[in-house]
Amino acid sequence: MSSIKDLNLASKGAEEINWAARQMQVLEEISNEFALSKPLDGLNIGACMHVTKETANLMMTLKTAGAKVALCASNPLSTNDSVAAYLAENDIEVHAIRGVSNDEFFKHLNLVLDTNPDITMDDGADLVTLLHTDRSDISVLGSMEETTTGVIRLKSMEKNDKLRFPVVAVNDSDTKHLFDNRFGTGQSSMDGVVRATDMLIAGLNVVVFGFGDCGKGVAERAYGMGAKVTVVEPDSVRALEALMHGYEVKNSLEASKIADVIITVTGNKHVLDTQHFDVMKSGVVLANAGHFDVEINLVELKNQSSEVNRVRDHVESYMYKDKEVLVLGEGRLVNLTVATGHPASVMDMSFANQALAAEWIKENYKNLESKVYTLPKSVDQKIAATKLKLMGGQLEILSDDQLNYLDSWEFGTS
Numbered sequence: 110m111s112s113i114k115d116l117n118l119a120s121k122g123a124e125e126i127n128w129a130a131r132q133m134q135v136l137e138e139i140s141n142e143f144a145l146s147k148p149l150d151g152l153n154i155g156a157c158m159h160v161t162k163e164t165a166n167l168m169m170t171l172k173t174a175g176a177k178v179a180l181c182a183s184n185p186l187s188t189n190d191s192v193a194a195y196l197a198e199n200d201i202e203v204h205a206i207r208g209v210s211n212d213e214f215f216k217h218l219n220l221v222l223d224t225n226p227d228i229t230m231d232d233g234a235d236l237v238t239l240l241h242t243d244r245s246d247i248s249v250l251g252s253m254e255e256t257t258t259g260v261i262r263l264k265s266m267e268k269n270d271k272l273r274f275p276v277v278a279v280n281d282s283d284t285k286h287l288f289d290n291r292f293g294t295g296q297s298s299m300d301g302v303v304r305a306t307d308m309l310i311a312g313l314n315v316v317v318f319g320f321g322d323c324g325k326g327v328a329e330r331a332y333g334m335g336a337k338v339t340v341v342e343p344d345s346v347r348a349l350e351a352l353m354h355g356y357e358v359k360n361s362l363e364a365s366k367i368a369d370v371i372i373t374v375t376g377n378k379h380v381l382d383t384q385h386f387d388v389m390k391s392g393v394v395l396a397n398a399g400h401f402d403v404e405i406n407l408v409e410l411k412n413q414s415s416e417v418n419r420v421r422d423h424v425e426s427y428m429y430k431d432k433e434v435l436v437l438g439e440g441r442l443v444n445l446t447v448a449t450g451h452p453a454s455v456m457d458m459s460f461a462n463q464a465l466a467a468e469w470i471k472e473n474y475k476n477l478e479s480k481v482y483t484l485p486k487s488v489d490q491k492i493a494a495t496k497l498k499l500m501g502g503q504l505e506i507l508s509d510d511q512l513n514y515l516d517s518w519e520f521g522t523s
C-alpha cells in the first residue's frame with residue numbers, strides 16, 4: 110500500500126514520464142532487452158531516489174526486468190506528486206509526498222525496507238545507513254549508490270570495515286559523473302536560481318563554492334549566461350584549473366564580499382557560516398546544489414536573524430544583523446527543490462548505469478566482497494557509444510595497424 114499525495118494526479122504523471130522517456134532512449138534500449146531476458150525476475154528492489162519523471166522511467170525498467178519495486182524519496186522537497194501517483198497506479202509501491210516532515214520522511218524509508226529488498230538503490234546512502242543501524246537485521250545481495258556524497262560515506266564505511274555487503278558506486282562510472290554531475294547539475298542549478306528569482310544573471314558576480322564535476326558545470330553555465338564567475342576551492346589543482354578556465358579564484362571570505370549570488374556544491378558542511386554572512390552584501394542570494402542541506406549554516410543564520418520571511422515561492426528573506434540574506438529552496442538542492450532536476454537526456458545515462466548495475470549485482474553477488482565497486486569500463490563504453498549514436502555523433506574506428514601501434518613498445522623516433 111503506497112503513501113502518496115493523491116492518486117488522481119496519475120494522468121498528469123503519465124504525461125511527464127512519457128515526456129522524459131522521449132529523451133531516455135539508452136534506458137529504453139536496456140528496457141527492451143530486459144523485457145526479453147527478465148534478469149531481475151523474482152527480486153525485490155528497494156529504492157530511495159528523488160521521485161522525478163526520470164526516476165519513474167528507471168523504476169518501470171526495473172519492473173520490466175521482473176523486479177518488484179518499492180520507492181521512497183531521497184529528499185523531502187524533491188518529490189513530484191504526480192509522478193508518485195502514476196507509479197503507485199502501476200504496481201510500484203511508493204512512499205513519497207512532497208514537503209513531508211522529517212519523521213514522515215524516515216517512516217517512508219523504513220516502509221521501503223519493510224519490503225525486505227534483495228537489492229537497494231540510494232541517492233545519498235540513506236537506506237544503506239539504516240541497513241547498518243536500526244535495520245541491520247535485513248540482509249541484501251548488494252546496493253547501488255547514485256551520488257558523490259553517498260560514495261564518500263560508503264568508502265569510509267569500507268575503510269573502517271563496517272560495510273556489510275557489496276555496493277556499486279554508480280556515481281563513479283564515467284558516463285555518470287562526467288555528464289550528470291557536470292552538465293545536469295550545471296544547467297538545472299542555474300535553472301533553479303532563475304526560476305526562484307527571475308533575476309538577470311548577466312553582469313552579476315556569481316560565486317561557486319567547489320570546483321568538482323558539479324561546480325565545473327555550474328560555473329560554465331553561469332559564465333555562459335554572462336555572469337562574472339568566481340570560484341572558491343581548497344584543492345590547489347582544481348583551483349588552478351578554475352583560474353585557467355578564466356574564472357576569478359578567491360578564498361571564501363573575499364569571494365563572499367563581492368557575491369550577488371553564491372551557489373555551494375561541495376559535499377561539505379558549513380562552507381557558508383557566520384564569518385561569511387558578516388561580510389556579504391545586503392540582498393545576496395544563496396543557493397545550495399550539494400547533496401545535503403548543511404552546506405549553508407542555516408541554523409546560525411536563523412539564530413542570528415531578527416526576522417525570517419518567505420518573500421515569494423522558494424525564497425526566504427533573513428534579516429541578519431544590518432542586512433538581508435536571501436536563501437533559495439530552504440538550502441536544499443536548488444535544482445530539485447526549485448527546478449525539476451537534471452534533464453532527462455543526462456539522467457538517461459545515469460539510470461542506464463543503475464539498471465545495468467542491478468543486473469550486474471544479480472549476476473555477480475556470490476563472488477563479491479563487502480566493498481565499493483565500480484562497474485566495468487565496458488559498460489561505460491557501451492552506454493557512451495549508444496548515446497553518441499542516438500545524438501548523431503560518429504565514432505572513429507581504428508585500423509588494426511593503429512591498434513597494434515598503440516599497443517606496442519618497439520616503435521619510437523624513426
Ligand SMILES: NC(=O)c1ccc[n+]([C@@H]2O[C@H](COP(=O)([O-])OP(=O)(O)OC[C@H]3O[C@@H](n4cnc5c(N)ncnc54)[C@H](O)[C@@H]3O)[C@@H](O)[C@H]2O)c1
Nearest residue numbers: 256257258319321322323341374375376377380398399400
Ligand atoms: N544537485 C544535484 O543534483 C547533484 C548531482 C550530483 C552530485 N551532487 C552533490 O554535489 C556535491 C558535489 O559533487 P561533486 O561530484 O562535484 O563532488 P567533488 O568531490 O568532485 O567536488 C567537490 C569539490 O568541493 C571542494 N570543497 C570541499 N570543501 C569546500 C569548501 N569548504 N569550500 C569550497 N570548496 C570545497 C572539494 O575540494 C572538491 O573539489 C556532492 O554533495 C554531490 O553528492 C548534487
